[in-house]
Amino acid sequence: MNQDQNTSTSVIKSVFTDLFLSFSFISRLPIRLPKINDFDDRIKRIPSYFSLVGYMPGAIYYLTALYEYSLLSKILGLAVGFYLFDLFHFDGLLDMFDGFLNQSSKERRLEIMSKGNVGPFAVFYGMLYVLAFYSLLSYSHPIDFFFSAIFGRQTMVFVLAFSKPAKDKGLGALFFPFKMINVPISLLFTLPLLCFSVPKFIVSLISSLIVAIIVSWVSRRKIGGVTGDVIGGSCLISQIFTLFALFYILK
Numbered sequence: 001m002n003q004d005q006n007t008s009t010s011v012i013k014s015v016f017t018d019l020f021l022s023f024s025f026i027s028r029l030p031i032r033l034p035k036i037n038d039f040d041d042r043i044k045r046i047p048s049y050f051s052l053v054g055y056m057p058g059a060i061y062y063l064t065a066l067y068e069y070s071l072l073s074k075i076l077g078l079a080v081g082f083y084l085f086d087l088f089h090f091d092g093l094l095d096m097f098d099g100f101l102n103q104s105s106k107e108r109r110l111e112i113m114s115k116g117n118v119g120p121f122a123v124f125y126g127m128l129y130v131l132a133f134y135s136l137l138s139y140s141h142p143i144d145f146f147f148s149a150i151f152g153r154q155t156m157v158f159v160l161a162f163s164k165p166a167k168d169k170g171l172g173a174l175f176f177p178f179k180m181i182n183v184p185i186s187l188l189f190t191l192p193l194l195c196f197s198v199p200k201f202i203v204s205l206i207s208s209l210i211v212a213i214i215v216s217w218v219s220r221r222k223i224g225g226v227t228g229d230v231i232g233g234s235c236l237i238s239q240i241f242t243l244f245a246l247f248y249i250l251k
Helices: 002-025 039-043 046-053 055-066 071-100 106-115 120-139 144-162 182-188 191-195 198-223 228-250
Strands: none
Touching: 002 039, 002 046, 046 055, 046 144, 046 182, 055 071, 055 120, 055 144, 071 106, 071 120, 071 198, 071 228, 106 198, 120 228, 144 182, 144 191, 144 198, 144 228, 191 198, 198 228
16 A cells, blocks of 8 residues: 555656756746656656646736737736746857758858857847737637647647657757657646637647648758757747637637
8 A cells, every 4th residue: 555655756756846947947937856866767757748838828918918008017917928938049040040041051050059149130030020919919718828829839749749859968859759649648638628618729729730841841951850940939839829820710
C-alpha cells in the first residue's frame, strides 16, 4: 500500500514539475523550480502543457478587451500580457521577419536570426503586428482572446509535430526528437473552450493547423527546419490569424 502511494506521489510530483517547467519555459512568471536531473528528457514533454499556459494570457487579454473604450486599460493590458507571456515569442517573430524576408542563403538567414539584431523588416512588421493586435482589442469579442491565446500555443505543438530542427543546437533542437504524445495531451487542454462556443473552437483549431502547416513549410524552405524563434513566432502568427478568422467568419 505504501509503495503504491509512493508511486502515485512520485507521478504527481513529476507531472507538476513538467507543468511548472512549461510555464517557466514560455513565460516570465517567477516560478521556482525544483532541481531537475533529467532536464533533456523533461523538456521534450513540456509541449503537452503549452495550450494550458495559454489560459493565463487569454485571461489578461479578455479582461483588457472588456474595457474596449479605455485607452489606458488597453495599453496596460498589452504591456502586462506581452511582458509576462508574449514578449518572448515576439522576439522570435521579429527574428523570423528579418531572417525569412532576407534574400540570401539558408546559412545567412540562420546567422541573421541567431544574432537577434533588429532590422527594417522586424521594425516595420513588428509595429504592424502590435497595431493590429491593439485594434482587435476593440473590435473582437473578449472571449476570442481565450481562443487565440490557447490555440496560439497549441500551434507551437503542431509546428513541432510537422517539422524538424534547422540546427543541431539551440532552443528549438531541445524538443527533438519530438514526442507525438504531446499533441493529443495538449489538445485535451483546449477542450474546455467548447463550453464557450463550438463554432469558435472549430475555427480556432483549423486556423491553428493552417498556420502550423504554413510555418513549417516556409521554415523548411527558408532555413531547412525550425528554430526556437520559429516555434515562438508561430504562436503570435496563429494568435493574430485566429483573431481575424473569428472576427470575419463568425462576426
